Amino acid sequence: MAIASVLKYRRMFYAGGTRAVRKANKNKEEKARQKNLKCFIRFFHMNSIGCSSKRLRFPSGLWAKKQAFASYLAGIVLLFPLLLWADFPLPHDGKLKLYSYHHDEFLSVEYEKEGKLQEQALKQIEKIFRSHEDNTQHAIDPNLIRLLDHIQDHFAADTVEIISGFRSLAYNAQLKTNGHNVASESYHTKGFAADIHLDEISERDLWEYVKSLHLGGAGYYPRFDFVHVDVGPRRIWQEADSTTRQLIGTENNKNVTWSATTNKNIYKQNDSLELTLTNQAYHAQKLSRNIWLEGFREGKWQTRVRILKSPGKRVAAGASKELTLSLSSAKPGKYRLVVFADRKFKALTCFIE
Structure with missing residues (x-):
């Protein structure tokens, strides 16, 4: 018995000391490993995906190892893209x-010169991207701005129309409450996303191109004529x-006695x-058909060309x-028809986009 006890003790000693010593060393190593892992994941969350900077806590034991390893992998997966x-x-x-759809504002800006971002230009972009409703x-x-720049250049588009840029948390919550399909932690609330429209290209073609880049998010919303990019x-x-079919531009009609589709x-x-x-009137009317x-173009209706003149x-x-x-x-772009009821252009009948 005594010899067996001694041999057992020796095995314990050569394996790393007594059971108490090994347990203490193991706990010390586990704490150090978890501390390093917490800092690693916290760094990812703070600097890469904009999540909460609260410290992550792990329970002890085997479950702690599994959970910590899963969190480590999640950090890698989220960081890699x-x-x-x-x-x-x-x-x-x-x-x-x-061009901001909701704010009806246009901006032409050079935000990067010789690889250097221009602070004043970024402030101007920040303003035109401001949240709808609460401003x-x-x-x-900057990479979202560069992505929009690349898209505009690729399609030789006149302007990138911003349907939705930055969203405040309050406005995002309001949209969600009103039944809109928006994420609680939307990239719009971090300045990482935009819903855009190009007049010269269909939304499906734009979406297909953004998908082909294999970078970021790409969402297609045909009913609302925009594509989400982030x-x-x-x-x-x-x-x-x-x-x-959804009629567009009918709200521009200045004369309710006529309609045009x-x-x-x-x-x-x-x-x-x-x-x-x-x-639409209750009596006969004369239409000059001009x-x-x-x-x-650049946030304004312009370049008017007559396409019909008849008695x-x-x-x-x-x-x-x-x-x-x-x-x-007509070149590719967004247009509207302007129909005048008389030859002197006084009785403005209707607009059609």
Whole structure:
């Protein structure tokens, strides 16, 4: 018995000391490892994904090891896509034109010169990106700005229209309460995301291109005519295409006694536009049929071109007239039809986008 006890003790000693000593060393190593791991994950969260900077706590024992290892892997997975943005990999010229849909503001800015970000220009971008409703401003991630720049350059677009830029936490919560499909920790609330629209390209084509970059998030929203882009981890999603046509631009009609609708919303060059003009008054009216095409450039309606001039005709109450118009001279972009009821351009009838 005595010999066996001695041998057992020797095995314990050569393996690392007595049971008490080994346990103390093991606890010390576990605490040091967990401390280093907590700092590692905390560093990722603070500097890479904008999450809470609260210290992470782990229970002791085998479960602690499993949970800590899982958290370590999660940190690596979340960090890896963002590392791709450390040096922006896509060509861009450092110049950007932005139009805010909600604020009706236009900005043309050179935000980067010879590889150096321009502080004043970034402040201007921050302002035009400000939150809808409460006007809260927040710094916009430079790589998001570069991504928008690259997209504008790639499609040779006149302007990038911002449907939704930065969102304050209060406004984001309001949208969620009102039933909108927004994430509680949306990248919009961190200045990492934007919902955008380009007049010269369809939303599906824009979405397909952003997907092909294999960087960041890309969401397709055909019912609302915009694409979500962000500089977070790579994700792809889409909403279903709308089964019914949504009329746009009808709110611009300044004369309720006439209405005008086109046969579709999007046309290709050399397409013919079918226009229906309807007398909404309770009496007959004369329509001179002077029709102009106005283009939207740099945040303003401009470049007006006459596409139809014909003798006026009297239209009975409730009756409609069908017209076919040529768009052969129009360049890609957003347009509206301006229809005047008399030859002197005094009675403005309707606008159609």
